[in-house]
Amino acid sequence: MPTASFRAESRAGSPPGDDLEEDEFVWDMVEELQTHGINAQDIAKLKALSSIPHRKEGICTVSGVRMTSRRNLLKIKGMSEAKVDKIKEASQKILGSSFQTGIQVSDKRKRVLQISSASKSVDNMLGGGFMSQSISEVYGEFRTGKTQLAHTLSVVAQLPPEMGGASGKVTYIDTEGTFRPDRIRAIADRFGVDPEQTLENITYARAYNSEHQAQAGIRFAEEKNFRLLIVDSIMALFRTDYSGRGELSERQQKLAQMLAKLSKLAEEFNVVVLLTNQVQADPGATMAFAPTVKPIGGHILSHASATRIMLRKGRGEERVAKLVDSPDRPESEGSYKLDEGGWADV
Missing domain, CATH: 3.40.50.300 (P-loop containing nucleotide triphosphate hydrolases)
Structure with a gap:
C-alpha cells in the first residue's frame, strides 16, 4: 500500500537535497532574527515553553513575534524594553510592512x-x-x-x-x-x-x-x-x-x-x-x-x-x-x- 510522504520547509534550514517549489508555504523560523542582530540567548527565551506567564507555548516563527504584543514580550524574564524594541524592529525588517496591496493578499491566499x-x-x-x-x-x-x-x-x-x-x-x-x-x-x-x-x-x-x-x-x-x-x-x-x-x-x-x-x-x-x-x-x-x-x-x-x-x-x-x-x-x-x-x- 502507498504511504504519504511529508516535507516541512523553512528559510532557516530546509531538508538537505529538497528544493522549494513556488507554491509551497514558507515561514521564517525565529532563528532568522539572528541575522538582524538578535543574540541566540534571547531567541532561546522566545522559544522556551512557559517563558511568558500564563502562556503555555513558545514563539517559533518571526510571524509569531509579530503576533505577540509588546506587553507580553516584556513579561519574559530578562527582556528589557530595549531588547523588545530591537526584536520587534528585526521582525519588521524580515516580514516587511504590515500593510499589503490587494494583489499581495491575493498571492498569499493562493x-x-x-x-x-x-x-x-x-x-x-x-x-x-x-x-x-x-x-x-x-x-x-x-x-x-x-x-x-x-x-x-x-x-x-x-x-x-x-x-x-x-x-x-x-x-x-x-x-x-x-x-x-x-x-x-x-x-x-x-x-x-x-x-x-x-x-x-x-x-x-x-x-x-x-x-x-x-x-x-x-x-x-x-x-x-x-x-x-x-x-x-x-x-x-x-x-x-x-x-x-x-x-x-x-x-x-x-x-x-x-x-x-x-x-x-x-x-x-x-x-x-x-x-x-x-x-x-x-x-x-x-x-x-x-x-x-x-x-x-x-x-x-x-x-x-x-x-x-x-x-x-x-x-x-x-x-x-x-x-x-x-x-x-x-x-x-x-x-x-x-x-x-x-x-x-x-
Whole structure:
C-alpha cells in the first residue's frame, strides 16, 4: 500500500537535497532574527515553553513575534524594553510592512490549502474543502457525523492534493474519549493507504480539562509537517469546568484566549483547524422552519470561526450539512452519508 510522504520547509534550514517549489508555504523560523542582530540567548527565551506567564507555548516563527504584543514580550524574564524594541524592529525588517496591496493578499491566499470532506456535495458547498489559515466549526446533534468527519479528515489530510489532501500530518485533541484507531484503519483502507503509517502520522492527545485542552492545542507547533489540527469537541470540557452561571464570564474569557491562539496558529503555520461543537435547545426558535437547536459557545465562538457548518439528519441514511457562515461562500447545503469508510457521497 502507498504511504504519504511529508516535507516541512523553512528559510532557516530546509531538508538537505529538497528544493522549494513556488507554491509551497514558507515561514521564517525565529532563528532568522539572528541575522538582524538578535543574540541566540534571547531567541532561546522566545522559544522556551512557559517563558511568558500564563502562556503555555513558545514563539517559533518571526510571524509569531509579530503576533505577540509588546506587553507580553516584556513579561519574559530578562527582556528589557530595549531588547523588545530591537526584536520587534528585526521582525519588521524580515516580514516587511504590515500593510499589503490587494494583489499581495491575493498571492498569499493562493497558499491556502484545502482538505476534502470526502463528499463531493459538501466539497462543492465549501468551494473545494476545509481551508487552512482559519478556523472551521462543525456542530450538530448526536449521530450527525461530527466525530466521523474528524476521523475522515485525519486520513484525507495525509493524502496528496490531487486526492483532496494536504500531504501533511494531523494533531487530534480528543475531549470526549471518542477517537478510535480502528475507524482510522477502515478509512485508510478505503483510500488505499497504509493504515499503520496513517496512524503513525496522527499525534493524539486526550484532554481531561479545559486547561489541558488549551495546552495540547499549541504543542503541535513544536513539530513540523502538520496540516490539520482537530479539537473534538471544543466546548465539552469548558461546560464541565465552568458549570454555573456565575462562572460564565470566566469561561468565555478562557475560551476567547484559546480561540485566539488557534486562529494565530492556523494563519502562522498554514494549517486547517477543525472544531466540532455540541448544541443546545434554542427556546427562541419561533419561526416555522427555524432550527430548534443552536451551537454552544455564544458569540465568542461564532466570531472566531470563519466557517460554520450545521449538521442534521436527513431521510434514511442521508445527512445534510448547511453552510451557516463563511467569508467567501454563500449559504447553501450539501449531503453526505456515514459508512465504514467515513463520510461519503449519498
